[in-house]
Amino acid sequence: xxxxxxxxxxxxxxxxxxxxxxxxxxxxxxxxxxxxxxxxxxxxxxxxxxxxxxxxxxxxxxxxxxxxxxxxxxxxxxxxxxxxxxxxxxxxxxxxxxxxxxxxxxxxxxxxxxxxxxxxxxxxxxxxxxxxxxxxxxxxxxxxxxxxxxxxxxxxxxxxxxxxxxxxxxxxxxxxxxxxxxxxxxxxxxxxxxxxxxxxxxxxxxxxxxxxxxxxxxxxxxxxx
Amino acid sequence: xxxxxxxxxxxxxxxxxxxxxxxxxxxxxxxxxxxxxxxxxxxxxxxxxxxxxxxxxxxxxxxxxxxxxxxxxxxxxxxxxxxxxxxxxxxxxxxxxxxxxxxxxxxxxxxxxxxxxxxxxxxxxxxxxxxxxxxxxxxxxxxxxxxxxxxxxxxxxxxxxxxxxxxxxxxxxxxxxxxxxxxxxxxxxxxxxxxxxxxxxxxxxxxxxxxxxxxxxxxxxxxxxxxxxxxxxxxxxxxxxxxxxxxxxxxxxxxxxxxxxxxxxxxxxxxxxxxxxxxxxxxxxxxxxxxxxxxxxxxxxxxxxxxxxxxxxxxxxxxxxxxxxxxxxxxxxxxxxxxxxxxxxxxxxxxxxxxxxxxxxxxxxxxxxxxxxxxxxxxxxxxxxxxxxxxxxxxxxxxxxxxxx
Numbered sequence: 001x002x003x004x005x006x007x008x009x010x011x012x013x014x015x016x017x018x019x020x021x022x023x024x025x026x027x028x029x030x031x032x033x034x035x036x037x038x039x040x041x042x043x044x045x046x047x048x049x050x051x052x053x054x055x056x057x058x059x060x061x062x063x064x065x066x067x068x069x070x071x072x073x074x075x076x077x078x079x080x081x082x083x084x085x086x087x088x089x090x091x092x093x094x095x096x097x098x099x100x101x102x103x104x105x106x107x108x109x110x111x112x113x114x115x116x117x118x119x120x121x122x123x124x125x126x127x128x129x130x131x132x133x134x135x136x137x138x139x140x141x142x143x144x145x146x147x148x149x150x151x152x153x154x155x156x157x158x159x160x161x162x163x164x165x166x167x168x169x170x171x172x173x174x175x176x177x178x179x180x181x182x183x184x185x186x187x188x189x190x191x192x193x194x195x196x197x198x199x200x201x202x203x204x205x206x207x208x209x210x211x212x213x214x215x216x217x218x219x220x221x222x223x224x225x
Numbered sequence: 226x227x228x229x230x231x232x233x234x235x236x237x238x239x240x241x242x243x244x245x246x247x248x249x250x251x252x253x254x255x256x257x258x259x260x261x262x263x264x265x266x267x268x269x270x271x272x273x274x275x276x277x278x279x280x281x282x283x284x285x286x287x288x289x290x291x292x293x294x295x296x297x298x299x300x301x302x303x304x305x306x307x308x309x310x311x312x313x314x315x316x317x318x319x320x321x322x323x324x325x326x327x328x329x330x331x332x333x334x335x336x337x338x339x340x341x342x343x344x345x346x347x348x349x350x351x352x353x354x355x356x357x358x359x360x361x362x363x364x365x366x367x368x369x370x371x372x373x374x375x376x377x378x379x380x381x382x383x384x385x386x387x388x389x390x391x392x393x394x395x396x397x398x399x400x401x402x403x404x405x406x407x408x409x410x411x412x413x414x415x416x417x418x419x420x421x422x423x424x425x426x427x428x429x430x431x432x433x434x435x436x437x438x439x440x441x442x443x444x445x446x447x448x449x450x451x452x453x454x455x456x457x458x459x460x461x462x463x464x465x466x467x468x469x470x471x472x473x474x475x476x477x478x479x480x481x482x483x484x485x486x487x488x489x490x491x492x493x494x495x496x497x498x499x500x501x502x503x504x505x506x507x508x509x510x511x512x513x514x515x516x517x518x519x520x521x522x523x524x525x526x527x528x529x530x531x532x533x534x535x536x537x538x539x540x541x542x543x544x545x546x547x548x549x550x551x552x553x554x555x556x557x558x559x560x561x562x563x564x565x566x567x568x569x570x571x572x573x574x575x576x577x578x579x580x581x582x583x584x585x586x587x588x589x590x591x592x593x594x595x596x597x598x599x600x601x602x603x604x605x606x607x608x609x610x611x612x613x614x615x616x617x618x619x620x621x622x623x624x625x626x627x628x629x630x
Binding site: 053056058059078079082083084085086087089090091093097099100101102109110111113114115117118119159163 | 226227228229231235236238239530531534535536537538539540541542544624625628
């Protein structure tokens, strides 16, 4: 199958000018196959977050090329990166980061609303279907603060899937959940990966959860092992 | 469900306390502006109306007679002369019918009246009062100065041998409609006339001095033959009277005084009042803008992470900009609606409290729809402009930094 993500010699350094220049990523080459499920692991300070931000088109790499869904995505301006993020990427954050002013369903719809500017009936149906899929159909109109931590994270997960992204990036998605809930959420990610065929790249600290992933990318001192 | 509208509205609703603060600020500011404007406009309109109720808007007089040198000084020579101003005693307008027609035909002129005025004495029962004899054609004069509302008693008619007098003079000489009195001019000519009506010109001095009589009688008494001394003009464009005066002066060759130049102090007072009310409005508007901007800046900082999330999931920066600009606009518009109500209420309340002696309001407050519409538009624009800085800040947030907090 085709690669949904391809990184070639990606480098990232910070500083320069007056402050000393620090290179965080020293030439990353990697590829993710369409529909794969990979864990990105490494000690803190290894550059995981930076790599994830670059893959997520939130930060441009200093050097190297990044292809997303067959398109060259490095060297683009903010507007172009924003469009690509909306169309091809889904984000799951450690602290779910739902918008408290909106209901669960509206939060799920938000990527579509943000990208397209408005919502169609089909979008609403998809949002409801997704919420139902994760067992939150009856909570669709509750605000995030009325939901438990596990429920909130499930809303955040289906929000990431709303726009049918090619790649979902998850940054410690179970970081603030208890072991039991974390395992459930991880199992859910696996299921969604199979059902929707969406590629997942998950940053995690938890070796047991990482062990459940078919592929593990180990990052150490800015290099993939 | 539109992104900008939905998110702007939800964020405002969610941040209740901030929204209440900002709305309160806008509301009070707009209320002050509406109140001041209504009071000042009402006051000015009333003052001008009262001042002009017995005045012409433009008065045409004969040009001053100037001393002409009999022999011009030779070129290069310096002439020393002691020139005294001539008396303007016999200065009248002859052949005025053509001029009057010309004036009446001028655009924006709604009325013009010939006037032959001069000093005189009114006598009755041994009492002599110095008066101003004002000879008019009543129909023309009423086109220039409204008399209906000034009638105290009698009938507004000015047949041959009839006069209209002010109520103070009537009291001084013990006159009522139907009574007779004797008029004498400075030259000694006399006439016996009958009072047809007693008027209240609104100013005691005028009530004591003004005697309106038929134009012919005045010309005879004052010895003007067929001449007149002034042409009174009324215009539909009150505040363009100065331009009209200049135009009429050029067209007729007469001197023209607008009500503004005859009431210099009043005009200055009105202007400075308007200027100070404008200053107040401008500074209040600035204060409102600053309060909107400062609350929105805080709101942007507080919602930094949410903005970052929205940016990360692919919200274009322009839409984030739109959200906060719209918030400023909504706050401005809503605040101006509330503020207009409050300001109008305050103005009406003031006019209820402030009474003249006879219990009628001191002056009507000028609350017209134009004031509310312009206030709402300005408030909306100020809201959007004030939101510009916070909105730019929100749109320029780096999602990575914003999410990290």
